[in-house]
Amino acid sequence: MMNELQQMDQLFDRLFPLFRSITGEGVRQTLHILQEYIPLEIEEIPSGTTVFDWTIPKEWVIREAWIKDSSGREIINITNSNLHVVNYSEPIDRIVSLDELKQHLFTIPHLPDAIPYVISYYKERWGFCMSQQQLDALVDDQYHVYIDSEKMDGVLNYAQAVLPGKSKREVLITSYICHPSMANNELSGPIVAAFLYQRLKKWEQREFTYRFVFHPETIGSIAYLAKYGEHLKENLYSGMVLTCLGGKDKSLSYKMSRKKQAPLNALVEYMVKYGKSDMGMRSFSPLNGSDERQYCSPGFNLPMGQFSRMVYGQYPGYHNSLDTKEEMTIEALLQSVDELEEILQLQELNGFYYNLKPFGEPQLSKYDLYPDLNAPTIRGKSSNTLIDNRQHLNQVLMLLNYADGIHSLTDIAAKMNYPLKDYKMSIDRLKEAGLLDGPFRDQQGEIG
Amino acid sequence: MMNELQQMDQLFDRLFPLFRSITGEGVRQTLHILQEYIPLEIEEIPSGTTVFDWTIPKEWVIREAWIKDSSGREIINITNSNLHVVNYSEPIDRIVSLDELKQHLFTIPHLPDAIPYVISYYKERWGFCMSQQQLDALVDDQYHVYIDSEKMDGVLNYAQAVLPGKSKREVLITSYICHPSMANNELSGPIVAAFLYQRLKKWEQREFTYRFVFHPETIGSIAYLAKYGEHLKENLYSGMVLTCLGGKDKSLSYKMSRKKQAPLNALVEYMVKYGKSDMGMRSFSPLNGSDERQYCSPGFNLPMGQFSRMVYGQYPGYHNSLDTKEEMTIEALLQSVDELEEILQLQELNGFYYNLKPFGEPQLSKYDLYPDLNAPTIRGKSSNTLIDNRQHLNQVLMLLNYADGIHSLTDIAAKMNYPLKDYKMSIDRLKEAGLLDGPFRDQQGEIG
Amino acid sequence: MMNELQQMDQLFDRLFPLFRSITGEGVRQTLHILQEYIPLEIEEIPSGTTVFDWTIPKEWVIREAWIKDSSGREIINITNSNLHVVNYSEPIDRIVSLDELKQHLFTIPHLPDAIPYVISYYKERWGFCMSQQQLDALVDDQYHVYIDSEKMDGVLNYAQAVLPGKSKREVLITSYICHPSMANNELSGPIVAAFLYQRLKKWEQREFTYRFVFHPETIGSIAYLAKYGEHLKENLYSGMVLTCLGGKDKSLSYKMSRKKQAPLNALVEYMVKYGKSDMGMRSFSPLNGSDERQYCSPGFNLPMGQFSRMVYGQYPGYHNSLDTKEEMTIEALLQSVDELEEILQLQELNGFYYNLKPFGEPQLSKYDLYPDLNAPTIRGKSSNTLIDNRQHLNQVLMLLNYADGIHSLTDIAAKMNYPLKDYKMSIDRLKEAGLLDGPFRDQQGEIG
Incomplete structure (x- = not known):
């Protein structure tokens, strides 16, 4: 597979x-x-x-398009590249001089290998596209230009x-x-x-x-x-x-x-x-x-x-x-x-979150979201993994303080330099604890 | 003439x-x-x-004002400069010492040739203005100060x-x-x-x-x-x-x-x-x-x-x-x-314009406002002069997109660096084509 | 006194x-x-x-807390520093090994003289704080740890x-x-x-x-x-x-x-x-x-x-x-x-003031708030002290122009660089003259 x-x-x-x-x-x-x-x-x-x-x-149907020189040698043909004909070109079947032909040829002089993509959807025209090298190789001759196209109701x-x-x-x-x-x-x-x-x-x-x-x-x-x-x-x-x-x-x-x-x-x-x-x-x-x-x-x-x-x-x-x-x-x-x-x-x-317990900080240690010990060094085993994850704690505090329906998650995240996706875990844990609701998509009021 | x-x-x-x-x-x-x-x-x-x-x-009428020294020689006279008397000065006709006179003389010490312009419209005063050079030339003498002025209902x-x-x-x-x-x-x-x-x-x-x-x-x-x-x-x-x-x-x-x-x-x-x-x-x-x-x-x-x-x-x-x-x-x-x-x-x-066909871009080529051919180089004659005038086309696109009654012409023009007066032609052509209305003078809503 | x-x-x-x-x-x-x-x-x-x-x-009562070594020598005692016991510590009265003791000791390694302040309000724990030097001096021994504390309704x-x-x-x-x-x-x-x-x-x-x-x-x-x-x-x-x-x-x-x-x-x-x-x-x-x-x-x-x-x-x-x-x-x-x-x-x-005569400038010279003479130099005695106090005049003019209930005093003062307290005199004089009211605490409308 x-x-x-x-x-x-x-x-x-x-x-x-x-x-x-x-x-x-x-x-x-x-x-x-x-x-x-x-x-x-x-x-x-x-x-x-x-x-x-x-x-x-109308729908444009293109069946055939080529140029031949007076000896019958094919100069270009859309079977080689469908860029060779001007998109939405009118049909044509005529013998033209090199001078007249050139009025209908498109090239990109500064990119001698490139065939340009040319369109004329709303103005009736016929034309061909070729590389500048192909154009430069054309000699004074009579050329047969042939485009079998049709515009039809569709x-x-x-x-x-x-x-x-x-x-x-x-x-x-x-x-x-x-x-x-x-x-x-x-x-x-x-x-x-x-x-x-x-x-x-x-x-x-x-x-x-x-x-x-x-x-x-x-x-x-x-x-x-x-x-x-x-x-x-x-x-x-x-x-x-x-x-x-x-x-x-x-x-x-x-x-x-x-x-x-x-x-x-x-x-x-x-x-x-x-x-x-x-x-x-x-x-x-x-x-x-x-x-x-x-x-x-x-x-x-x-x-x-x-x-x-x-x-x-x-x-x-x-x-x-x-x-x-x-x-x-x-x-x-x-x-x-x-x-x-x-x-x-x-x-x-992203969006606007709501702190569901917005009056003061919630007692975060109840939810295992805050260190239950305030000490400079812990020699024993902390019962709480948050103490080693200051980033998570910072996000929790930031989210609770600014989840007011006015600050978006990007507004909140912009206050620190953590990647936005890192907030996912903190948001999920706060939602599990019943402390956060959201995201909502519309701002409620203005920051002030 | x-x-x-x-x-x-x-x-x-x-x-x-x-x-x-x-x-x-x-x-x-x-x-x-x-x-x-x-x-x-x-x-x-x-x-x-x-x-x-x-x-x-009251109207202030000033008829005469001069200072003469004890020999009758005229020191200054408003016939030489109407700045010589304090504007709205009270009348006076007295002989005063140089010391007293100086209390009523105004000069500009750092511009010794200049007679200052002094006014006292709302406080009754008499006074003269002269150059610092004139002041310096005054000697200890008795001076006749004379101002024939009057304040009258008018x-x-x-x-x-x-x-x-x-x-x-x-x-x-x-x-x-x-x-x-x-x-x-x-x-x-x-x-x-x-x-x-x-x-x-x-x-x-x-x-x-x-x-x-x-x-x-x-x-x-x-x-x-x-x-x-x-x-x-x-x-x-x-x-x-x-x-x-x-x-x-x-x-x-x-x-x-x-x-x-x-x-x-x-x-x-x-x-x-x-x-x-x-x-x-x-x-x-x-x-x-x-x-x-x-x-x-x-x-x-x-x-x-x-x-x-x-x-x-x-x-x-x-x-x-x-x-x-x-x-x-x-x-x-x-x-x-x-x-x-x-x-x-x-x-x-200047002002606020309205795009009269604001749902998608209008088909500008219908109005000869857009190139009817999308090609890197034009060897033949374009039927459309706009292709050589990218500035005009840019202005047309900018005007149509932002002519919403909220962005002013200066707001729109500030998005590119063309002089404001260059928009006149584009505005006129869009109005002729029935695509634009304005200018209106009041903004409708806020940019958002 | x-x-x-x-x-x-x-x-x-x-x-x-x-x-x-x-x-x-x-x-x-x-x-x-x-x-x-x-x-x-x-x-x-x-x-x-x-x-x-x-x-x-509950209320935490702490009566006694110390550590003694096996010889009865006191290692620490809260009578020396009330930081020595973890705040809200549980009572304890046990003989423990050095290894076990260390699980309950807090220090600050990079500040060897300092006793840390440690709290555990909402998690039951017992513990002591001491300097790193004190900790380093402890030898392998049996230690008596004693905390006489109690949590009671209060x-x-x-x-x-x-x-x-x-x-x-x-x-x-x-x-x-x-x-x-x-x-x-x-x-x-x-x-x-x-x-x-x-x-x-x-x-x-x-x-x-x-x-x-x-x-x-x-x-x-x-x-x-x-x-x-x-x-x-x-x-x-x-x-x-x-x-x-x-x-x-x-x-x-x-x-x-x-x-x-x-x-x-x-x-x-x-x-x-x-x-x-x-x-x-x-x-x-x-x-x-x-x-x-x-x-x-x-x-x-x-x-x-x-x-x-x-x-x-x-x-x-x-x-x-x-x-x-x-x-x-x-x-x-x-x-x-x-x-x-x-x-x-x-x-x-600070706050929002109102100019009580907001149509044009008031005639300030009437209130002795403006020079009654417009002259480059004053040789005589001016009747008006303001002429020597351009700062005061500037404040008066600024206050009158911007006391519109929309600009706060700090907004106004920010237009010049005088300290805010310097406005007190100008405000008082304008209020005495009946030209100014305020401060009010709420803005009326937006600056525009």
């Missing part, structure tokens, strides 16, 4: 070659394969439907799976499934999401309900919000967009939610400051990024952040054929799964 | 010699000359009227002109007209205000109603507030006291309003941080300054700041005869008019 | 030898002696009474005295009276509290009612809060726990209240920043300290801070026999009384 890493590697290899776009068979094939890992329900919305300011486009697909928890309040985990053969910028998100689902399914209990959503980027999240936006406004506690989660030796990086009080903003800020020095934070910005631009648009302003590792726009392979499995590494995806699972666990732990 | 600079210079020369005080003919002559530049309505309030804790003083005058705008909310621009022959500390404010009026009159449209007010300092603003204070509390959006606006090579400097949310506080802070590095800011303080001490008294707490350039108390000529046109320069006044006009234009632009 | 220092010294010598614990005769003897200095009413609460999560323990005592003021709002000053012969960690607090009482009794007027409370630490404050906690929640304006107030060359140090808006937090912060550079501040923490842990528990969250000088845990003599009068010094206690009295005086002065 394969281990998790091998399973992720296998899933990657099955998904990579598919010819995805924002609509069509590639999306559906991708979702069907993912259903083997996560019980997705696939939904569809017909071409022509209005979703807010947008209209669902649907836009997205899919979701819900993992219920004790509370109806939800945590949304979402990624996109609309780019052709790219690794970090396309497949890292869905693969991490699918395996994160499997981890969460195994948890003994879940406080929150977890909703996993896969859709094409931008138009897909807008279509999803048109149907589920109101539900999310009512029920969403926290959420994350997953994108570009590969990259060897790259640290996990959190893009803050536009909504300042988003639970992940405070949680990650705490972890960065006190626990996990290698995690990074980025400000929210609508200027670039992924679907958080939609989820955090002012009409929704949902408490969603975004996690990334080898961030879009900041590595050579971004949006071109150099975005490969080798550069991404499956190991980095597994590390992302590990780290995101821990963050989600801490999010379950 | 004279240009603006020449007109300002001419106005200066007409106003400089007048013998102004807080009441009387000098004030009225000054206002009558200003009426040629701005349609002021002059109002009056009788001596003896109670205005809050104060009483309008009025205190102030004047105003209103330039209507689309909104009834007002912007107040005020200066004082009560000092005798001083340039920077007296005439810079009224001249800048008058020419600012002429600029604003020419604007194609004005969002706000602009109110220009001229009054004597302190007692004048208190008298004005006694009549118009309630009107201002209801209608004032923003305002500025103009004083000491000359000074070659001096930067414009803003004294913040006591009221922290005063629109100019945020606007100027933004400009200083991001746009106009040579502008300065000063904290509010009631310890010194001009009529903002009254406008910002706690009973009114109006959103008024103060603009200055060569600041009172911080240049040698302050309150003495060295405060001349040469030190002030008419060019600095013109620069003040230019800069204040720009600030007022930005104040019209 | 003795001066204050001599009286304090005498009181110290009377209290030091008493055998105090959290209950019993030692506590009562201590309170009876203190009654000669402060009219304490002594209250009692029976053993077995439930106070919140705690139960009042009471827990605490005591209080109230000094009435104009307002029913209270200031609480509290210390503990439960440690045997230690100087800084036991007697410094009660002695300073008693002499502070005498100072406050002599004040011409008191705005607040002052409540002085003495109780055993922890169980005592919890018992006190069980009876008076609701009263304090309703009436307490401010309060301080006094502990460890000795220490030559040590600065006074304030541990902030958990309640951020506690008046002492702002007052001491102001003093540290602007007036009293040698005073220190410590954050609130429930991890260690004294009865502020109870007063600031979340069910009460009272506005109480704590004052200390040679802070618990931070000096060699802490909780052992090196905590002597010589290390503490009576002089340091007197200095604490001086400094705390000044802080209490400033607390009476």
